[in-house]
Amino acid sequence: MSTxxxxxxxxxxxxxVDELPAPPPFGFRNLLRVIGPGAVMAATSxxxxxWLVGPAVAVKYSSSIFLIVxxxxxxxxxxxxxxxxxxxxxxxPIYGGIMRLRPGPKFWAVFYTVVGFLQLGWPALAxxxxxxxxxxxxxxxxxxxxxxxxxxxxxxxILFVVLILSFGGTIERMLERFAWTMxxxxxxxxxxxxxxxxxFAHWWTTFAGFFKFSGLPHPIDWGLIGALAATAGxxxxxxxxxxxxxxxxxxxxxxxxxxxxxxxxxxQIKLSHVGKVFEINRESLERWKDWxxxxxxxxxxxxxxxxxxxxxxxxxxxxYIVPHGSDMQGLGAxxxxxxxxxxxxxxxxxxxxxxxxxxxxxxxxxxNTDILVRTxxxxxxxxxxxxxxxxxxxxxxxxxxxLAIFSxxxxxxxxxxxxxxLFTILANVAGLVLVIGGVQIFLVNRRFLPREIRPSLWxxxxxWLCVAFYGFFSFFVIxxxxxxxxx
Numbered sequence: 001m002s003t004x005x006x007x008x009x010x011x012x013x014x015x016x017v018d019e020l021p022a023p024p025p026f027g028f029r030n031l032l033r034v035i036g037p038g039a040v041m042a043a044t045s046x047x048x049x050x051w052l053v054g055p056a057v058a059v060k061y062s063s064s065i066f067l068i069v070x071x072x073x074x075x076x077x078x079x080x081x082x083x084x085x086x087x088x089x090x091x092x093p094i095y096g097g098i099m100r101l102r103p104g105p106k107f108w109a110v111f112y113t114v115v116g117f118l119q120l121g122w123p124a125l126a127x128x129x130x131x132x133x134x135x136x137x138x139x140x141x142x143x144x145x146x147x148x149x150x151x152x153x154x155x156x157x158i159l160f161v162v163l164i165l166s167f168g169g170t171i172e173r174m175l176e177r178f179a180w181t182m183x184x185x186x187x188x189x190x191x192x193x194x195x196x197x198x199x200f201a202h203w204w205t206t207f208a209g210f211f212k213f214s215g216l217p218h219p220i221d222w223g224l225i226g227a228l229a230a231t232a233g234x235x236x237x238x239x240x241x242x243x244x245x246x247x248x249x250x251x252x253x254x255x256x257x258x259x260x261x262x263x264x265x266x267x268q269i270k271l272s273h274v275g276k277v278f279e280i281n282r283e284s285l286e287r288w289k290d291w292x293x294x295x296x297x298x299x300x301x302x303x304x305x306x307x308x309x310x311x312x313x314x315x316x317x318x319x320y321i322v323p324h325g326s327d328m329q330g331l332g333a334x335x336x337x338x339x340x341x342x343x344x345x346x347x348x349x350x351x352x353x354x355x356x357x358x359x360x361x362x363x364x365x366x367x368n369t370d371i372l373v374r375t376x377x378x379x380x381x382x383x384x385x386x387x388x389x390x391x392x393x394x395x396x397x398x399x400x401x402x403l404a405i406f407s408x409x410x411x412x413x414x415x416x417x418x419x420x421x422l423f424t425i426l427a428n429v430a431g432l433v434l435v436i437g438g439v440q441i442f443l444v445n446r447r448f449l450p451r452e453i454r455p456s457l458w459x460x461x462x463x464w465l466c467v468a469f470y471g472f473f474s475f476f477v478i479x480x481x482x483x484x485x486x487x
Contacts, residue, residue, distance in 0.1 A: 005277050008447060010100025012382065013274050015090055018256050020278035023290045034294050036176040037245040038302030040367065041080075041234055042183060046310035049231025051360045052128060053427065054311050055318030055337065057228050059326050061217045063209030063319055068225070069232040069311050070210045075466035076233035077304045079434065082441050082455055082463055083243050084295050088252030088288070089449055090275035093243040094437075095378055097444035105383035112237075113376050115436075119237050119429040120372035123158060123410035125365035129358050130154035135335035136354040142335070155411045157362060161369050162407050166400075175245070175370060182363040183306065189356040190313040197345055198320045206316040210308075226477040227427030229470065233307050236430030240437050241371045242299075244378060252291045253278060273382050280450050288453055321345075373403045428477050431470045438467035 005015045024030040058066070083094040090096065095112065099105035130153035134142050142150055164178070194203070216225070230236060247254035256276045278284050314337075321340040338353035377399045380387050387398060442463055445454055455463075 007277070007450070010097075010448065011102060011104040012096065012100045015275050015277040017279060018253070018276040020253060020284045020287050020291075021255050022287050023294055026290055026293050031294070031297055034251075035298040035302055036249050037242055037251075038298035039179045039183065039306075040175045040245050041238065041242050042179065042303045042306035042310075046183075046186065046306060046360060046364070049228065049233075049235065049427070050307075050310040050314045051337075051357055053224065053227045053231055054315050055322070057224055058209075058315045058319050059322045059324060060221075060224070062214075062324075063206050063315055064212065064214040065216065066206075066210045066311075066315065067213040068229050070308070071469065072229050072232035073304055073307050073311075075462065075469055076239055076434070077299055078459060078462040079239050079438060079441070079466050080234075080242055080299050080303070081295065082445060082459060083240060083437075084246050084251075084299070085292075085453070085455060086441070086444055086449065087243040087246050087254060088291055088295065089453060090277050091247060091253035091255075091257040092275035092382075093247055093378055094240050094441060094444065095243075095375065096275060096382055097448055098437075098440050099379070099382055100448065101440065101443060109379035109383035112379050115429065115433055116237055116372045116375045117406075118425075119235075119433060120368045121406060121409060121413065122425055123154060123365065123414045125361045125368060126154040126157045126161075126410065127151075127414050129157055129361035129365060132335055132338075132354045132358040132361065133157075135338065136351050136358075139350070141339055151415050154414045157365065158369075158407050158410045158414075161366050162403060164366060165370060165373075165403065175367065176249075178363065178366070182359050186356060186360055187306075187309070187313075189352070190310075190317070193341065193349075193353075194313050194317055198316055202320050203316060206312065206319060210312060222473075222476045222480040223428060226431055226473040229473045230427045230430040230434065232311060234303075235427060236433030236437070237375055238368070238371050238430075239434065241375055242303075244374050246295075251295065252288075273388055280452050285452060317341075369403070369406070372406060373399060376402050428474070431474045431477070434470040435467050435474055438463055438470075 005017050007014075009015060024034060054066075054069070086092070086094050086097045095108070098112075099108045101108070127150065130150050131142050134146060134150055134153055138146070233239070234242070246252075247257065253276050318337055321344055322336060323340075326336070335354060335357070338350050338357065341349035341353050377395065380398060380402075381395055442460060
């Protein structure tokens, strides 16, 4: 029989106490079976930053400033691990811990709904994915005269996202299957073209740029550099929402609380609005260490490595085939690599590269849509009893209602600006989310976790370094925006 925890529980109801499930014995076969959130996150992360912003920065300036990327990925790995730590203990996503902080759940639910909209409410990746499809169809990079066709193509892709998210039992399971497939397709192409056509000397020059810093260029586009820092990994809301996927996958105490079911095939799955914690004893601490081994493998060796390779291979290819100083920020931002590969190597690369670019961008639009809708849904679910009582607690109805609203908005927003401008907006909001979220994760883990499973001092220090890193870029981006408005 479960009891109620007497530990400090903040502004939400106390957790029930239950036994921490034992993970499968740690080994390679079980590792392949257990990990998954890192793959979903990698498939979502390797998108606009790697295919659009990274190459645009490297071609405009050079790859010698890409220590920014290496530092960003390392710091986001720490950010992710410390957010997941709370979820392993409570079964709640990190948003549950945040809503336990003052001034309370309703405030933070509204806050992250607004922030989520500002970061991911812009369908930038649907627009750039549409540009790759339209480029393949027309045989050229889209121009301003093609914007109407581009907008309707993007709208069709937004509707396709809704269709995909409607199947799979649990939404996390469907995303995981899709993620592994797309990662295989994308990396097979990137490895082939880099190995076959890019000289080894250029590989080394690019690689060295990720581990040295020659100083920021002048004049500098702070919006573009800030977007690079944020999207080198997942960027903001995605780093927080990985904890939702960890819960739905059943890591740690996540298996005790349920998951968000899909619209078709998942109606019997339930989700508790309050998590469960375990008693600290020798057996539970041994199981905790084993769960953390799986989490480290998932985040470091799947998410972290795939993020680095995705950025590295795209930048390596772009800086070799695209003339230095080229502007890759127009309507056809997703098609420039195809253009230069076709011109310099083989005309057939036009379609092949666009096919690869489409999947890079579309899978990210799919993941970003789920991140936004899932964030809003979980925030509403945990903070509002009336919604939990609505339709007998059918959380999937809330999820798909929110999905419908944001999809309609996306169909309108895609017509407001070019895709890369929209992506620059969302990327820089992501940097601010990492600043605020980093502080909140520190407070949550210090306040609600037992001393035995809190992060070590060096991890807490690295989390504060992440806050400072993104605070630096956010400050200069905001200052640049203010100056541009006043001048």
